[in-house]
Amino acid sequence: MSKILEFKNVSVRRGHKQILKDISWRVDSDQNWAILGLNGAGKTTLLKMIHGDLWPTSGSLEVLGGIFGQTNIPELKTKIGWVSNALQDELHQVDVVDEIVLSGKFASIGIYQEYLETDLQNARQLLVDLGGENLLGKPYAVLSQGERQLVLIARALMAKPELLILDEPCNGLDLFAREELLKRVAQIAKQPRSPALLLVSHYTEEILPLFEHVLLLRAGQVVDQGQRQKLLSAENLNAFYQKPISIQKIDSERVAVYPQTGLK
Numbered sequence: 432m433s434k435i436l437e438f439k440n441v442s443v444r445r446g447h448k449q450i451l452k453d454i455s456w457r458v459d460s461d462q463n464w465a466i467l468g469l470n471g472a473g474k475t476t477l478l479k480m481i482h483g484d485l486w487p488t489s490g491s492l493e494v495l496g497g498i499f500g501q502t503n504i505p506e507l508k509t510k511i512g513w514v515s516n517a518l519q520d521e522l523h524q525v526d527v528v529d530e531i532v533l534s535g536k537f538a539s540i541g542i543y544q545e546y547l548e549t550d551l552q553n554a555r556q557l558l559v560d561l562g563g564e565n566l567l568g569k570p571y572a573v574l575s576q577g578e579r580q581l582v583l584i585a586r587a588l589m590a591k592p593e594l595l596i597l598d599e600p601c602n603g604l605d606l607f608a609r610e611e612l613l614k615r616v617a618q619i620a621k622q623p624r625s626p627a628l629l630l631v632s633h634y635t636e637e638i639l640p641l642f643e644h645v646l647l648l649r650a651g652q653v654v655d656q657g658q659r660q661k662l663l664s665a666e667n668l669n670a671f672y673q674k675p676i677s678i679q680k681i682d683s684e685r686v687a688v689y690p691q692t693g694l695k
């Protein structure tokens with residue numbers, strides 16, 4: 432087991448806005464974490480820092496053995512797989528799926544470097560392994576949202592990352608596509624040299640048992656962090672949301688949370 436990342440008293444301020452305050456959090460290589468927080472809690476800011484896109488105003492941050500300020504950011508990015516809707520928008524719509532997956536090897540949008548035929552074969556195999564064989568050869572523009580997310584996951588795995596960040600990966604997916612995607616995530620987690628997984632989601636039901644650790648963020652601060660059994664308990668969730676909620680058990684491990692707004 433080794434350290435994947437560690438925030439020590441990290442704060443981020445932009446102008447008068449305190450976006451993150453005094454974050455201390457450590458992720459080890461044998462752990463998968465889910466981050467839960469309402470809109471504006473600071474989740475994206477936290478992820479951007481891990482990816483080297485944004486720097487702490489104060490405190491120290493170490494990611495994959497590199498201390499920020501001393502580490503080579505472009506090199507760091509190749510060790511982190513990234514799946515997000517923001518990335519979807521950046522990809523070239525006319526590129527075929529095979530090339531998009533392959534571009535993950537270089538952490539680039541499009542391919543500007545020489546690659547081997549075996550790289551392309553690996554890219555295709557990754558997509559096949561994730562159940563996306565039918566997508567091979569298709570332009571990205573014609574894919575459904577669920578199919579796009581699958582391509583992004585394959586792309587993220589292409590560089591054999593040590594950390595895989597899934598930023599709201601189920602956004603825009605229908606009920607069944609969501610379960611299908613989560614099944615693929617579980618499949619990745621079971622692989623022998625699986626990267627540490629970091630899931631950001633608004634929905635507790637997407638926090639599969641494989642995410643055995645949870646970080647709760649509210650208004651830029653860590654409210655609590657630790658084992659899922661404790662953090663996703665009814666008592667904890669009620670305290671975290673600070674508003675009337677009802678909690679539904681989906682099975683022995685997964686729970687769904689609904690606000691009690693009185694809407695009819």
Ligand SMILES: Nc1ncnc2c1ncn2[C@@H]1O[C@H](COP(=O)(O)OP(=O)(O)OP(=O)(O)O)[C@@H](O)[C@H]1O
Pocket residue numbers: 445448450468469470471472473474475476477
């Ligand atoms: N550059 C910036 N300057 C000022 N405020 C910012 C900046 N970036 C983010 N914020 C603010 O910081 C807060 C946290 O933003 P962030 O995007 O990290 O939240 P989030 O938890 O990812 O939210 P969401 O779930 O809606 O995506 C928000 O109130 C946002 O408006």
